[in-house]
Amino acid sequence: MKKRILENSPTRGEVLAKLFAVWQAPVRTEFVSTKDAIGRVLAADAVSLIDDPVVRASKMDGVAVKSEAFKAGIPDASAWALGRDYVRADTGDDFDDAFDAVIAVEEVEFLAGGGLRFLPDTEPVTSGTNVLGTGEKITRGLRLAPKGTRLLAADLTAIAMGAVSEIEVYRRPKAVFIPTGSELTPLGQIPARGQTVCSNTVLAEHLLAEMGAEPLIYPIVRDDPGALRDALAQAAAEADVILFSGGTSKGAEDYTHALLAERGELICHGIASAPGRPLALALMDGKPVVNLAGPPIACFCGLDWCVRAIIDSFFELSPRKRHTVSARLAESIGSPPNFELYIRLSLEKTADGYTARPLSHFGGSPADSMRAEGLYITKLIPEPTEAGDVIEVELMR
Amino acid sequence: MKKRILENSPTRGEVLAKLFAVWQAPVRTEFVSTKDAIGRVLAADAVSLIDDPVVRASKMDGVAVKSEAFKAGIPDASAWALGRDYVRADTGDDFDDAFDAVIAVEEVEFLAGGGLRFLPDTEPVTSGTNVLGTGEKITRGLRLAPKGTRLLAADLTAIAMGAVSEIEVYRRPKAVFIPTGSELTPLGQIPARGQTVCSNTVLAEHLLAEMGAEPLIYPIVRDDPGALRDALAQAAAEADVILFSGGTSKGAEDYTHALLAERGELICHGIASAPGRPLALALMDGKPVVNLAGPPIACFCGLDWCVRAIIDSFFELSPRKRHTVSARLAESIGSPPNFELYIRLSLEKTADGYTARPLSHFGGSPADSMRAEGLYITKLIPEPTEAGDVIEVELMR
Numbered sequence: 001m002k003k004r005i006l007e008n009s010p011t012r013g014e015v016l017a018k019l020f021a022v023w024q025a026p027v028r029t030e031f032v033s034t035k036d037a038i039g040r041v042l043a044a045d046a047v048s049l050i051d052d053p054v055v056r057a058s059k060m061d062g063v064a065v066k067s068e069a070f071k072a073g074i075p076d077a078s079a080w081a082l083g084r085d086y087v088r089a090d091t092g093d094d095f096d097d098a099f100d101a102v103i104a105v106e107e108v109e110f111l112a113g114g115g116l117r118f119l120p121d122t123e124p125v126t127s128g129t130n131v132l133g134t135g136e137k138i139t140r141g142l143r144l145a146p147k148g149t150r151l152l153a154a155d156l157t158a159i160a161m162g163a164v165s166e167i168e169v170y171r172r173p174k175a176v177f178i179p180t181g182s183e184l185t186p187l188g189q190i191p192a193r194g195q196t197v198c199s200n201t202v203l204a205e206h207l208l209a210e211m212g213a214e215p216l217i218y219p220i221v222r223d224d225p226g227a228l229r230d231a232l233a234q235a236a237a238e239a240d241v242i243l244f245s246g247g248t249s250k251g252a253e254d255y256t257h258a259l260l261a262e263r264g265e266l267i268c269h270g271i272a273s274a275p276g277r278p279l280a281l282a283l284m285d286g287k288p289v290v291n292l293a294g295p296p297i298a299c300f301c302g303l304d305w306c307v308r309a310i311i312d313s314f315f316e317l318s319p320r321k322r323h324t325v326s327a328r329l330a331e332s333i334g335s336p337p338n339f340e341l342y343i344r345l346s347l348e349k350t351a352d353g354y355t356a357r358p359l360s361h362f363g364g365s366p367a368d369s370m371r372a373e374g375l376y377i378t379k380l381i382p383e384p385t386e387a388g389d390v391i392e393v394e395l396m397r
Numbered sequence: 398m399k400k401r402i403l404e405n406s407p408t409r410g411e412v413l414a415k416l417f418a419v420w421q422a423p424v425r426t427e428f429v430s431t432k433d434a435i436g437r438v439l440a441a442d443a444v445s446l447i448d449d450p451v452v453r454a455s456k457m458d459g460v461a462v463k464s465e466a467f468k469a470g471i472p473d474a475s476a477w478a479l480g481r482d483y484v485r486a487d488t489g490d491d492f493d494d495a496f497d498a499v500i501a502v503e504e505v506e507f508l509a510g511g512g513l514r515f516l517p518d519t520e521p522v523t524s525g526t527n528v529l530g531t532g533e534k535i536t537r538g539l540r541l542a543p544k545g546t547r548l549l550a551a552d553l554t555a556i557a558m559g560a561v562s563e564i565e566v567y568r569r570p571k572a573v574f575i576p577t578g579s580e581l582t583p584l585g586q587i588p589a590r591g592q593t594v595c596s597n598t599v600l601a602e603h604l605l606a607e608m609g610a611e612p613l614i615y616p617i618v619r620d621d622p623g624a625l626r627d628a629l630a631q632a633a634a635e636a637d638v639i640l641f642s643g644g645t646s647k648g649a650e651d652y653t654h655a656l657l658a659e660r661g662e663l664i665c666h667g668i669a670s671a672p673g674r675p676l677a678l679a680l681m682d683g684k685p686v687v688n689l690a691g692p693p694i695a696c697f698c699g700l701d702w703c704v705r706a707i708i709d710s711f712f713e714l715s716p717r718k719r720h721t722v723s724a725r726l727a728e729s730i731g732s733p734p735n736f737e738l739y740i741r742l743s744l745e746k747t748a749d750g751y752t753a754r755p756l757s758h759f760g761g762s763p764a765d766s767m768r769a770e771g772l773y774i775t776k777l778i779p780e781p782t783e784a785g786d787v788i789e790v791e792l793m794r
Contacts, residue, residue: 035584035599048764055590061648090648092580092691094591105647137763144764152794153603157693158764160596165585183489187432188562193452194491199557202432206550250502251458251487294489296554323720323792366534367445367541367555395720397549 009270011380012305012340015281018267023283025240025314028171034159039212040169041315042149048142048162051135057092059130063108063116064089064099070125077116086116102130138162148317150212173314175213175307176239177204178231180256181246181294182223200245200292200299207303211311213241223253232259236285241310243303246294249278256280256291264289272339272380276301297366301342322394327354327374329391335384344372345393356393373397406667408777409702409737412678415664420680422637422711425568431556436609437566438712439546445539445559448532454489456527460505460513461486461496467522474513483513499527535559545714547609570711572610572704573636574601575628577653578643578691579620597642597689597696604700608708610638620650629656633682638707640700643691646675653677653688661686669736669777673698694763698739719791724751724771726788732781741769742790753790770794 010018029043058064063086069075080086089095089102103125109117123129138144144162145155151169159167177200184198185191201217208215216239221231228247235242247256248269257269257280264284271279276298280291288310292302308319325347333343345356356376359369374393378385385391407415426440455461460483466472477483486492486499500522506514520526535541541559542552548566556564574597581595582588598614605612613636618628625644632639644653645666654666654677661681668676673695677688685707689699705716722744730740742753753773756766771790775782782788 035602038603050588050594052588052593054588054592057593061646061651088649090650091646092578092593093648139762142762142764145768153600153607154697154767154769154793156603157596157600157697158767160584160594160599161693161764161767163584163587163594181489187557187560190560191447191449191451195451196449196454196489197447197557197560199554202557203550203554205432206435206553210550249458249488251490252485253487254458296558300551300554365536365539367539367558370551370555370558371542372551396551 009272009277009339010268011272015268015271015306016309019281019283019288019310020313022265022267023286023288025173025310027316028314029168030171031166031168034156034165034167037151037156037167037169038153040151040172041212041317042145042147042151042167043170044168045147046144046159046162046164046167048138048140048144048164050138050163051140052138052161053094053132053134053136055094055134057094057132057137058089058102059091059132060102060104061090062102062104062130063087064095064102065125066099067101067125067127067129070101074118074120074122077118078111079113080115082114100127100131101125104130148315150315150317170212170315172212172214173240173311174216174238175208175241175243175311176216176218176235177201177208177243177245178218178221178235179245180221180223180228182253184220184246186220199296200294203296203300204243204245204303207300208307208311211308212315213311223247223255225255225259228255228259232263232284232289236287240287240314241307242284242287242289243292243307244290245292245299248280248291248293260284260289260291273301273305273377274298274339274341277339279306281306295366297342297344297369300370322375322396324392324394325354325374326390327356327393328352329385329387329389330355330357332384332386333358333376333378334386338380340380341378343376343378344369345374345376347373347393347395354393356391406669406674406736407665408669412665412668412703413706416678416680416685416707417710419662419664420683420685422570422707424713425711426565427568428563428565431553431562431564434548434553434564434566435550437548437569438609438714439542439544439548439564440567441565442544443541443556443559443561443564445535445537445541445561447535447560448537449535449558450491450529450531450533452491452531454491454529454534455486455499456488456529457499457501458487459499459501459527460484461492461499462522463496464498464522464524464526467498471515471517471519474515475508476510477512479511497524497528498522501527545712547712547714567609567712569609569611570637570708571613571635572605572638572640572708573613573615573632574598574605574640574642575615575618575632576642577618577620577625579650581617581643583617596693597691600693600697601640601642601700604697605704605708608705609712610708620644620652622652622656625652625656629660629681629686633684637684637711638704639681639684639686640689640704641687642689642696645677645688645690657681657686657688670698670702670774671695671736671738673739674736676703678703692763694739694741694766697767719772719793721789721791722751722771723787724753724790725749726782726784726786727752727754729781729783730755730773730775731783735777737777738775740773740775741766742771742773744770744790744792751790753788
């Protein structure tokens, strides 16, 4: 099958090395509101604008007192007056400079005349007891989150704690996705004989958004050189990255990769990794163009290793690794061929740990395989992996 | 500190059990477009509407032939005619019923007159060679994703593969979040002496959205019983769940929990888990109302265990567990008190595995602690956890 094209094709790593040797993503940043920056990537350290507390804050709900009144032990406070000898100071409260220590409300009895009685187990009181001083929570200039952080809710909260309401983030690259194939019907229509539903647009839209790109999903383009050329021209005018699915192989109507070779500089056509072996990558007017294979799992693979690395490079990041678990293989996956194989797995947790079972996309439904819990990529070293072997499985869900 | 209120306070599990004994989330579903359903939860199995292939599909780019011509081995096809003896059939293509097998394009030489020559290593051809029959990828009625699935890109793609363009999901509960405290300034203003930035709104908005709720974030409410009462009345009119932050403790201006006790049925005030011990939970007009403690880390804890469980119950789900890693503690966390302690940790990967270091929110900055990579919750069993002990750390990033 497709022996001639794909023999001696480069590995995923070789393809990316070749791309990044001739192309680098432009560094473009913008300022956005902290509260809306979820999922964005910080382009500069976020640094606190304030000291917190600004001056001081009580560590607890209580009363602020003058510590000198406690020099000889717990005083008789029955004749104390609110405002003169003490004030209320609850958690986080600042209070007048005349006072310098806080006693927890649980240690205090409030007397009818305004005086106080401290309980016998009241802790010793000295200047600063139960009081946070200037900047003891956050110092002005403290790094709240470093450049390169993919911003989660916790990061935005930490940044807000330092009163930073605008932050510098990388711009989201615009990724145009063009599904191609005369056999495709849009989701919402029932496919007739010879047709199949275009599901790659759903996959691409959400994976691209998750990566931090701005997805621009084009309508289906038929296998027609003119229509493909028009779509490519439109994409070139608005995209930072252009993605096609379908038309990359050796079919009579596989025009896309030929178009890329004609319009751009072809970096690879065919990779040592499957599904998705016929992937083509080109540079056109200084923009990466990826021709992903059409089948949904193959399209996923190309998005996962190739497009993800391209999008991450706009953020000056390397792709994240997924969390993994060790799992025992339930079935042999045999000797891998001379290319990497994305093996999608179901995972079952038992008393002995995880058991992983390959969801072959040849045997089972590709719909099941698409939803796999686990992923294992075989090594290029031709070492058989047998039932009972323990492998590290990437967690997909 | 706050001994009297909090002694013998219930555990997190006891609080939730008490809530769910008297309250159940209403089950409300709606139909939404598959492509827009990211993050939603399926309220019914999604089932394929189609067979794929509808009739048949070539497994590869090639030519469709009549297998009977191959009964006696590879035929002389030099006089074959396109349309009569063979047709082009690329990956996924259907073709006329006159043909019943596909030969890969790599095995075929196309002759000038329209005939073919098959390469000597062409595999044996019988009826169905390299052809997928009706429903061999997806059968009509196949379950594409089960009820209760939190929909990821892969799930939506699998559902689209079965031509399902609308799916039944649970409605998103509306969660009103009301930040309270006269000391709070909104993000965008630099706090003056005695003030602090309201960062809990940023935290709540994004965590609630991540949980699948629709967050409605109210402006800051001062510590004023009338203003709190008005906010609660407005929330009651539009929310499924009402959340306050601040005002839950024993401060002179902590009106919120008192208001809950007055307007609703108090389920707890004070829990055996810190930070966030003064959390209060009530039912008001059949709706859960949670009064979270004001400090951001305490607010996070309450959102994480209590609000998450409430939101998940609208989807008939139990809260997910986070992935964990085994890590060696770099410092003692000593004997836990008689309540659970959320210990936030930094994680370092070394040759020997992970090392975890507590980011005390008493010592270090709460901004660092907010962004912790790891979380460990101490057990109620008073067993000291010392430096060098191996613990299971929840991964937060």
